[in-house]
Amino acid sequence: xxxxRIWTLVSRKxxxxxxxxxxxxxxxxxxxxAYNDLYLQAIDEYWSAPPEKDTDFLEATYHxxxxxxxxxxxxxxxxxxxxxxxxxxxxxxDVKPKRAPxxxxxxxxxxxxxxxxxxxxxxxxxxxxxxxPEVKLAQSEVATKSGSxxxxxxxxxxxxxxxGSSKLVYDNKNFGEKLRQVTLSGEAYFDVVKNANKPxxxxxxKMDIKVLGTSFNVKxxxxxxxxxxxxxxxxxxxxxxxxxxxxxxKANDKLVVRNDEAxxxxxxxxxxxxxxxxxxxxxxxxxxxxxxxxxxxxxxxAWVDNKLxxxxxxxxxxxxxxxxxxxxxxxxxxxxLKSLHMTGTFEKESVTEALAALQLLSPFSYTIKNDxxxxxx
Numbered sequence: 001x002x003x004x005r006i007w008t009l010v011s012r013k014x015x016x017x018x019x020x021x022x023x024x025x026x027x028x029x030x031x032x033x034a035y036n037d038l039y040l041q042a043i044d045e046y047w048s049a050p051p052e053k054d055t056d057f058l059e060a061t062y063h064x065x066x067x068x069x070x071x072x073x074x075x076x077x078x079x080x081x082x083x084x085x086x087x088x089x090x091x092x093x094d095v096k097p098k099r100a101p102x103x104x105x106x107x108x109x110x111x112x113x114x115x116x117x118x119x120x121x122x123x124x125x126x127x128x129x130x131x132x133p134e135v136k137l138a139q140s141e142v143a144t145k146s147g148s149x150x151x152x153x154x155x156x157x158x159x160x161x162x163x164g165s166s167k168l169v170y171d172n173k174n175f176g177e178k179l180r181q182v183t184l185s186g187e188a189y190f191d192v193v194k195n196a197n198k199p200x201x202x203x204x205x206k207m208d209i210k211v212l213g214t215s216f217n218v219k220x221x222x223x224x225x226x227x228x229x230x231x232x233x234x235x236x237x238x239x240x241x242x243x244x245x246x247x248x249x250k251a252n253d254k255l256v257v258r259n260d261e262a263x264x265x266x267x268x269x270x271x272x273x274x275x276x277x278x279x280x281x282x283x284x285x286x287x288x289x290x291x292x293x294x295x296x297x298x299x300x301x302a303w304v305d306n307k308l309x310x311x312x313x314x315x316x317x318x319x320x321x322x323x324x325x326x327x328x329x330x331x332x333x334x335x336x337l338k339s340l341h342m343t344g345t346f347e348k349e350s351v352t353e354a355l356a357a358l359q360l361l362s363p364f365s366y367t368i369k370n371d372x373x374x375x376x377x
């Protein structure tokens with residue numbers, strides 16, 4: 001067994017990308033007497049190192065720690081696995097802005113991974129007499145940062161694409177025994193393997209979605225005005241939290257649910273829908289998917305194909321999408337600019353190129369410093 005293998009497994013575990021088999025392999029290595037003494041030496045070295053006070057010092061000491069590990073036969077700078085057949089992998093996109101600050105962020109993150117691994121092995125090796133792998137392997141969590149997108153394959157073969165700033169959690173131990181259940185925070189596109197005997201259920205903050213086998217998009221970001229379910233093919237059953245009524249959706253349907261609590265005063269969704277027909281106010285609307293002008297692209301799922309598309313949306317809503325797409329922070333110094341409406345399609349453009357294109361639609365100016373963008377008059 002290559003010594004680098006155990007460090008690769010630890011890094012994948014801490015980043016949330018480890019598969020069930022990799023977690024089992026890591027647990028076995030931790031409990032192996034052949035590796036305990038070897039890694040406790042490295043742990044003692046990191047345990048005695050003084051705490052870093054600032055990012056500059058962290059960057060400098062990272063290289064020192066890395067060299068000290070290399071002297072003992074460990075090399076963290078191994079090639080990243082790029083096998084697309086691997087159950088879990090990161091889809092790298094070309095739409096990220098080119099920024100130097102990521103270098104420091106990577107070094108800091110890598111150093112944290114090293115120290116985290118040391119703590120993990122320190123306590124794990126000490127307690128290997130009574131291991132509880134069932135507890136360690138019970139839950140799997142995959143998360144994406146702002147500006148990145150990830151595709152994963154679940155144990156049943158179902159595929160899930162995660163958009164930026166999203167998280168998917170599922171129970172490794174019980175997944176697929178009777179039900180296939182996951183919990184989503186953020187946005188994901190699901191391509192579910194059909195199994196009539198084991199329904200697939202997605203839990204979000206405002207709704208539960210039950211499917212047998214289909215393709216659909218779920219958008220449920222905390223703090224956003226609405227949650228959405230967009231069905232591409234098949235059929236799904238949606239139950240809103242706190243309501244007994246079930247909403248059946250068919251292909252090309254789109255369900256939009258308001259997230260603010262004040263909108264959830266009606267006891268049943270259909271009652272609110274009937275009220276909306278008279279007042280124009282509802283916490284739930286059932287409509288259809290939105291297609292591009294050439295009718296070839298579904299706007300709600302375009303992000304899966306690495307396309308950022310918005311059609312006659314407010315600049316405020318566009319800014320939220322751009323934040324997740326490019327991994328930046330966008331703020332307005334004039335609230336009137338938020339109401340400007342924008343239409344655009346971006347694939348490989350940088351954030352500055354995208355902003356320049358939007359300036360042709362509605363004149364505005366902006367300042368940019370690192371990842372922080374301010375929209376001004």
